Amino acid sequence: MVDTGDHSLGIKLLEPRKDHLVNICRVMPRSFFLQRLYEAVLLCAVLSMGRSELIAQTPAPSVPTQDQKQTPAQGGGPQTQMGGVNTGGAHAAVLDEEHRPITAGGFVKSGPIIFQDIAQKAGLTTWKHTMGTPEKRYIIETNGSGVGLIDYDNDGWLDIYLVNGSTADALSGKAALFHNNHDGTFTDVAAKAGVTNDRWGVGVAIADYDNDGWPDIYVSNFGKNRLYHNNHDGTFTDAAEKAGVTLGNWSTGATWGDYDGDGRLDLFVPGYIHYDMAHQPASSSNGATLCQFRGEEVMCGPRGLKGEPDHLFHNNGDGTFTDVSEKAGVSDKNGYYGLASLFIDVNDDGKPDLLVADDSTPNYLYLNKGDGTFEDASYASGYALNEMGRETASMGIAFGDYRNNGLVDFYNTTFSDDYNPLYRNDGNANFTDVSYPMGIAEPTIPFLGWGDAFFDFDNDGWKDIVIANGHVYPSVDQSNWGTTWAQRPLLFRNIEGKKFDLMPAVEGTALANLYVGRGLAVGDLFNDGKLDVVINVLDGHPALFRNVSTDTHHWVELKLIGGPKSPRDAVGATVYLTAGGQRQRGDIVSGGSYASTHDPRLHFGLGDATSVDTVEVRWPSGAKEKFTIAKVDQIITIVEGKGTKQ
Amino acid sequence: MKPFLLLFLSILVSASGWSQAKPGWRAATPEELRAVLPLRAPVEKERIETEMRTASGIINSHGKVIAGVVLITAGYSAEGKYSHYLLVQTPITIADISLAPGSYVFGWQRAEDTLVLKFYEATTGTERGTATAHQMPQGTRVESFRLWPPQDQSILQIGRFSIPYRLVD
Numbered sequence: 086m087v088d089t090g091d092h093s094l095g096i097k098l099l100e101p102r103k104d105h106l107v108n109i110c111r112v113m114p115r116s117f118f119l120q121r122l123y124e125a126v127l128l129c130a131v132l133s134m135g136r137s138e139l140i141a142q143t144p145a146p147s148v149p150t151q152d153q154k155q156t157p158a159q160g161g162g163p164q165t166q167m168g169g170v171n172t173g174g175a176h177a178a179v180l181d182e183e184h185r186p187i188t189a190g191g192f193v194k195s196g197p198i199i200f201q202d203i204a205q206k207a208g209l210t211t212w213k214h215t216m217g218t219p220e221k222r223y224i225i226e227t228n229g230s231g232v233g234l235i236d237y238d239n240d241g242w243l244d245i246y247l248v249n250g251s252t253a254d255a256l257s258g259k260a261a262l263f264h265n266n267h268d269g270t271f272t273d274v275a276a277k278a279g280v281t282n283d284r285w286g287v288g289v290a291i292a293d294y295d296n297d298g299w300p301d302i303y304v305s306n307f308g309k310n311r312l313y314h315n316n317h318d319g320t321f322t323d324a325a326e327k328a329g330v331t332l333g334n335w336s337t338g339a340t341w342g343d344y345d346g347d348g349r350l351d352l353f354v355p356g357y358i359h360y361d362m363a364h365q366p367a368s369s370s371n372g373a374t375l376c377q378f379r380g381e382e383v384m385c386g387p388r389g390l391k392g393e394p395d396h397l398f399h400n401n402g403d404g405t406f407t408d409v410s411e412k413a414g415v416s417d418k419n420g421y422y423g424l425a426s427l428f429i430d431v432n433d434d435g436k437p438d439l440l441v442a443d444d445s446t447p448n449y450l451y452l453n454k455g456d457g458t459f460e461d462a463s464y465a466s467g468y469a470l471n472e473m474g475r476e477t478a479s480m481g482i483a484f485g486d487y488r489n490n491g492l493v494d495f496y497n498t499t500f501s502d503d504y505n506p507l508y509r510n511d512g513n514a515n516f517t518d519v520s521y522p523m524g525i526a527e528p529t530i531p532f533l534g535w536g537d538a539f540f541d542f543d544n545d546g547w548k549d550i551v552i553a554n555g556h557v558y559p560s561v562d563q564s565n566w567g568t569t570w571a572q573r574p575l576l577f578r579n580i581e582g583k584k585f586d587l588m589p590a591v592e593g594t595a596l597a598n599l600y601v602g603r604g605l606a607v608g609d610l611f612n613d614g615k616l617d618v619v620i621n622v623l624d625g626h627p628a629l630f631r632n633v634s635t636d637t638h639h640w641v642e643l644k645l646i647g648g649p650k651s652p653r654d655a656v657g658a659t660v661y662l663t664a665g666g667q668r669q670r671g672d673i674v675s676g677g678s679y680a681s682t683h684d685p686r687l688h689f690g691l692g693d694a695t696s697v698d699t700v701e702v703r704w705p706s707g708a709k710e711k712f713t714i715a716k717v718d719q720i721i722t723i724v725e726g727k728g729t730k731q
Numbered sequence: 732m733k734p735f736l737l738l739f740l741s742i743l744v745s746a747s748g749w750s751q752a753k754p755g756w757r758a759a760t761p762e763e764l765r766a767v768l769p770l771r772a773p774v775e776k777e778r779i780e781t782e783m784r785t786a787s788g789i790i791n792s793h794g795k796v797i798a799g800v801v802l803i804t805a806g807y808s809a810e811g812k813y814s815h816y817l818l819v820q821t822p823i824t825i826a827d828i829s830l831a832p833g834s835y836v837f838g839w840q841r842a843e844d845t846l847v848l849k850f851y852e853a854t855t856g857t858e859r860g861t862a863t864a865h866q867m868p869q870g871t872r873v874e875s876f877r878l879w880p881p882q883d884q885s886i887l888q889i890g891r892f893s894i895p896y897r898l899v900d
Contacts, residue, residue, distance in 0.1 A: 464873055464874065467870075467891065469873055470875060472890050473839065473841065473889065473890040473892070474873060474874055474875045474876060474890030474892075475801075475814075475890070515869065515870040517869060521841065522844070
């Protein structure tokens, strides 16, 4: 389904060099004369700029469209370097009846009303995200920022922390901390709380790193990162310098986890690109287009740019951390482009393992060996690549036991022209990409996904999937590729662990709105037992999807407090809740999605069950306890050591 | 003693026959792969960059190599048909497709639970045949591309799909 026109142009490569010397590689135009002419133009253009990046160019296939029909994954489709991303082959555009790309169309007049975007009514639109210029000439401007859900004042209501980007001139974006007013509205208290960040912000990972019972905020930036310590009085103090966790280049979606079982949360920070604002990799020079996607000029990267290493910081328990990345074996010597990370126990040995979603390079899955080091099981586990062996442009990680079989599964978001792989956990750290057999692959192909989550939106006891989408190239709106800059979010309903149904984008609801979505976090913002969604929108106002599903299912939410040998906020705990004949699993984590942190409380939909049989908790300390719950439809606090030992 | 001697000779002959069928093949080292695989694969009129970290192949005692590597930009260049470049220095039959020494490219299309591979001559784009790769057992290590040595298993692996091959010499 691609054209058969001229494909004579090849690839040009400029290797990154700090001294700005460039190394022109060959191109293969259609004739010797054109080749020499083309090389000469490029040489002049590049040398005149002194830039340093890998540049790729390929011909521009024109893609015919077809209504409501999609070609299967094409294999020719592995890694493409145009624009510097790994994605699938050119897929035919999927258009709706009004000939709109399906990413910005496919709306229906009626259907289930599940989410309403109440951001304006709630007061969130008083704040706006900004990251560079609207033209997005550089990759630093395109990746957007995350969102964290935090009850920073311990009043029992979730507040919202929204990370901001910045502009190249200012390098000082203002983050927002929206305090929950308990009446459906929020008030930005970031300035008063001292958490505006004032840097080019990327991600947020929330956890109580000093076990004082108050959640702290780690903000990853382009530039030095922040560790906002909670002062227990509505304010925070940046302790990053003292703690030794600032780093200094391009950090992304961090995660907290107690990898060595000492009861203190450690910090993992992925690195994306080693970036130099003074020498940004522009996509054109003196009229020569150097970086292309489907033949159109786009910003360059990440491929061809130097990867920023990943870092694991061990918590020393005295407010300081030690970088143990090398010793632990998670330093990313390959220089892959990390965007999201997650500490979570994938093989149920009681020790948190580590996942890193890498853009355009293989993902990492590190198994915790229990001796302070990790085993790289990325390829052996199946998580490194998708089913067809292709490296994906991974953006976000959703985690959850979608089959209710006690094993945690993963769902990664990827680039447009590619599907999002669903990694089914087959036990013993073996994963199988089952997106195609589950019917969940093809609907996601035109979309470029970011933040994502498994969550039970309708409280039927099965974990569904929500995805924030939005492209990185504004120019896609001028193309006929079947994708768009602003895209609608996707919601898949889990049908008893056997398949997922795409929920319709009903006009007038949040699922039919278009966003340039990036970070996404899920939580019960209104303590009504229904999970809501917050999306940080690139260069836009945030979205707050209030769950207005009319289901009458029951639910329960658990807030866990760890004992002396566990992290106080119980990050790393796993809960198995049995009700209505289903045994569900929940994991308390910090991080995942894209550069975001979800509600720290565990939510379980119970369907029509009106009672809970058992709650089994495996605490980070290793202790196992059983608890009973007398009444459903409530939020319950569970404290380690107060239940029945198993 | 005679029966034992005959048995011994029989085993020796069998082993000799085996070694003749697969003369000293082993996995090629990264250095050996880099020496023969192009950084930019000549594919029809294009030169498509290769992802060398995905390279895999086998080499025999005569230094002949059969190796492949993932093509970058394959999704958009060359009509999006090709995913991998394959260098053949000694004849090989992949499924039922016989490939003489030369350079080839192949691409795949996903079917219900298989990958349908199409092989082409790299320089001309002439199609050489179609073969089907099947899913490997659950829990198999995932690979971008791997040509397994014949003494391990005579398969070409893409992701978690595989297709058998036979060495002709």
